[in-house]
Amino acid sequence: MSDQATDFLKQYQTWAQQSWDTWMQSLQAPSPHPFQPFQRTASSPADDLLGRALGGLKSYADWLQAAATSGIVGQGQGDWQQSLRQLFTGGSQPFAQAFAGIDNASAQGFAQQWQAWLQAVQPNGFGVPPHGFGDLPGMGDIPAFGYTRERQMQQQMLADAMREYAETSARYQSLILRANAQGFEQLQEKLSKHMEPGRQVESLKALYDLWVDAAEEAYAEIALSDEFREAYGAMVNAQMRVRKLQQEQLEALCRELGMPTRSEVSALGKRVQELRREMRATTTAPAANDEVSALRAELAALKRKLASRSEPATVATKKVVSAPMDVDATRVRKSASARRATTTAPVRGAPRKRK
Amino acid sequence: MFTPLRIDPAKVLGEITAFQRKLAAGMESLRGLHEPEYANTPREAIYREDKLTVWHFKGTGKPTSKTPLLIVYALVNTVWMTDLQADRSLVRNLLEQGEDVYLIDWGYPDGADRWLTLDDYINGYLDRCVDVVRQRHGLDAVNLLGICQGGAFSLCYTALHPEKVKNLITMVTPVDFQTPDNMLSHWVQDLDADMFVDTLGNIPAELMNWVYLTLKPVRLNQQKYVSLVDIFDNRKELENFLRMERWIFDSPDQAGEAFREFIKDFYQGNKLVKGSLTIGGKPVDLGMVTQPVLNIFAEQDHLVPPDASRALGKHVGTTDYTQLAFKGGHIGIYVSSRAQREVPPAIHQWLRSRD
Numbered sequence: 053m054s055d056q057a058t059d060f061l062k063q064y065q066t067w068a069q070q071s072w073d074t075w076m077q078s079l080q081a082p083s084p085h086p087f088q089p090f091q092r093t094a095s096s097p098a099d100d101l102l103g104r105a106l107g108g109l110k111s112y113a114d115w116l117q118a119a120a121t122s123g124i125v126g127q128g129q130g131d132w133q134q135s136l137r138q139l140f141t142g143g144s145q146p147f148a149q150a151f152a153g154i155d156n157a158s159a160q161g162f163a164q165q166w167q168a169w170l171q172a173v174q175p176n177g178f179g180v181p182p183h184g185f186g187d188l189p190g191m192g193d194i195p196a197f198g199y200t201r202e203r204q205m206q207q208q209m210l211a212d213a214m215r216e217y218a219e220t221s222a223r224y225q226s227l228i229l230r231a232n233a234q235g236f237e238q239l240q241e242k243l244s245k246h247m248e249p250g251r252q253v254e255s256l257k258a259l260y261d262l263w264v265d266a267a268e269e270a271y272a273e274i275a276l277s278d279e280f281r282e283a284y285g286a287m288v289n290a291q292m293r294v295r296k297l298q299q300e301q302l303e304a305l306c307r308e309l310g311m312p313t314r315s316e317v318s319a320l321g322k323r324v325q326e327l328r329r330e331m332r333a334t335t336t337a338p339a340a341n342d343e344v345s346a347l348r349a350e351l352a353a354l355k356r357k358l359a360s361r362s363e364p365a366t367v368a369t370k371k372v373v374s375a376p377m378d379v380d381a382t383r384v385r386k387s388a389s390a391r392r393a394t395t396t397a398p399v400r401g402a403p404r405k406r407k
Numbered sequence: 408m409f410t411p412l413r414i415d416p417a418k419v420l421g422e423i424t425a426f427q428r429k430l431a432a433g434m435e436s437l438r439g440l441h442e443p444e445y446a447n448t449p450r451e452a453i454y455r456e457d458k459l460t461v462w463h464f465k466g467t468g469k470p471t472s473k474t475p476l477l478i479v480y481a482l483v484n485t486v487w488m489t490d491l492q493a494d495r496s497l498v499r500n501l502l503e504q505g506e507d508v509y510l511i512d513w514g515y516p517d518g519a520d521r522w523l524t525l526d527d528y529i530n531g532y533l534d535r536c537v538d539v540v541r542q543r544h545g546l547d548a549v550n551l552l553g554i555c556q557g558g559a560f561s562l563c564y565t566a567l568h569p570e571k572v573k574n575l576i577t578m579v580t581p582v583d584f585q586t587p588d589n590m591l592s593h594w595v596q597d598l599d600a601d602m603f604v605d606t607l608g609n610i611p612a613e614l615m616n617w618v619y620l621t622l623k624p625v626r627l628n629q630q631k632y633v634s635l636v637d638i639f640d641n642r643k644e645l646e647n648f649l650r651m652e653r654w655i656f657d658s659p660d661q662a663g664e665a666f667r668e669f670i671k672d673f674y675q676g677n678k679l680v681k682g683s684l685t686i687g688g689k690p691v692d693l694g695m696v697t698q699p700v701l702n703i704f705a706e707q708d709h710l711v712p713p714d715a716s717r718a719l720g721k722h723v724g725t726t727d728y729t730q731l732a733f734k735g736g737h738i739g740i741y742v743s744s745r746a747q748r749e750v751p752p753a754i755h756q757w758l759r760s761r762d
Contacts, residue, residue, distance in 0.1 A: 106632070108629035108631070108633065109430070109632045109633060112629060112633045113426070113430070116423050117423070120416075120423055125414045125415075125416050125419050126414070126416050132410055136412075243411035245411075246411035247410070247411050248409065249409060251411075252411055252412065252413035253412050253413065253414065254414060254415070254418070255414065255418065255419075259412070259414070260630075261630070264626060264629075268623055268626055271624065272623075275590055275593070275594075276588070276590060281593050281594060281596055281597055282597055285595075285596065285597025285598050288598055288599075288603070289598065289599045289602060289603075292599065292602045292603055292607075295607075296602065299606065314608075318521065321518065321519060321521050321522055322521075324519075325527075326522075332531070
């Protein structure tokens, strides 16, 4: 490429960055329109969320600029393969950025929660080191003893869990990096089918799209491997262990402060749900309904018997004639009512029968 | 010798300039947009219980079908994929075909729903919803249309309550949860589901979304937003895009216990096809599904691979089994132009011949 073109591209890069910054600021400015994500002020915590939401676009913009000044553009092209490798596997390669966007969103939440926990427990004598447990190598090897034995053990378990999480997370990340490397190899393979005139790749977007196909294929291959399955499960399980231990310590703190804990609330919720099930089973069980119906019938018969003893025989005869019908009708009505109870008991506003 | 890249510097400058220009124009386009509405086909709530609502949809004409159709959606994501926008609405198209359409909207579970089990969902909520619709129409049995996880629920329900289901339609429904290409299943095989749920309680929607994004990280987290630039100047397309984003990310948390059971019994145990599944202590035997079954799946489904759905034919007891392969993906089966043309008429014709 000519020097003039190179100079232009450098100036262009500066302009493009300014354009992006302006774009982001404009989006973040207060808007009279109620589309929430773009309504936040520039100083709000939502800046980061918006940045992440548009991270994919920004990654591509960065990649475009890097590609424009790389050796893949122009007729000479020199060692275009080396330039291509640098473009897709170097520092600003788009695969890592694509993954970073979503990984950071998850990991950041975890890290923030971790920091918040540290701040919460430090003033209360839990003896958490200032930089967390990560800087306590081998702490788990020291046997706990003395008055604070139980707390020491809790902290040792937490430190071990954090170390395990760091290890499993690193293992997972190494597989992501491997997927990227293999994606580049697959891109080269795909490009080898574009050697002939007329089939060559002529735009950066076309190159990017080809790379996306290659990257996803390579990723899918690794993501379906046994190694990935084990690493993924280990990472998630390790993070859950950290969170669980963290929750236990927080609960201990809450109990000291006389606050209700999540375990207590959860236990109450479980009991309520069990009671709801029992209640529903009682009211809807056919056996229970039959028993209730039988008792009602028996009660009605007894009432009729009592009534017949205190009334003239002629009237009693009528009553006897009509009684079975009444009982029957009652039973039918009760059954229907019971059926409705099983089907519509919780209805707010009973459903209307279609005419 | 030719290289696969023939990227002209002048064209690159034009490409980048065009990208930046579209990006800048996009700022204005986005600022003027309100949050996109769903199709909101006229509907009436006929039953409410806890967080769920059963909606009855109103078409422009009277239904011609004798038997109502109850749609059972998945617990993940909201039900509005079935009524996304006026020209991409499964519900609206079914109404136009003459179906009488009901839909179970599960709502957004919170801490109070932490202990809901699959028994509560299937033998509880779903059974009562079916009873309400049966009662409204004075029928012994209704037609069920189960979607994705809701399809698995519908299969279990039909096996457990065969007398209440006249015809069963399953859409993009996993049946064999351990086909080799099922990435989601692969990832959860080593997951400690008990610790996962014991730690998190209800499973946050954001975490679920993270998992879905990592199935195709570059395509879903980067390339999709790069393509957004090409529709910035098309207000209608931009609204469609934002509506889909709303649907993807405005999703409910998962009730902890039901999630635990679903992971352990369906994904890890694959009990639905092994015949060892029990719901509420009752065995779920797909051989009990003897009513006509229409099984629709998507050939490019990355969430529920076609083979996971195809397996149904081998396990149901019916002699009237129809399979429909749709050329598209898990979402395209509802929103693509092809889907509007092919899926609702296929469902209606199949039902009509069995009404």
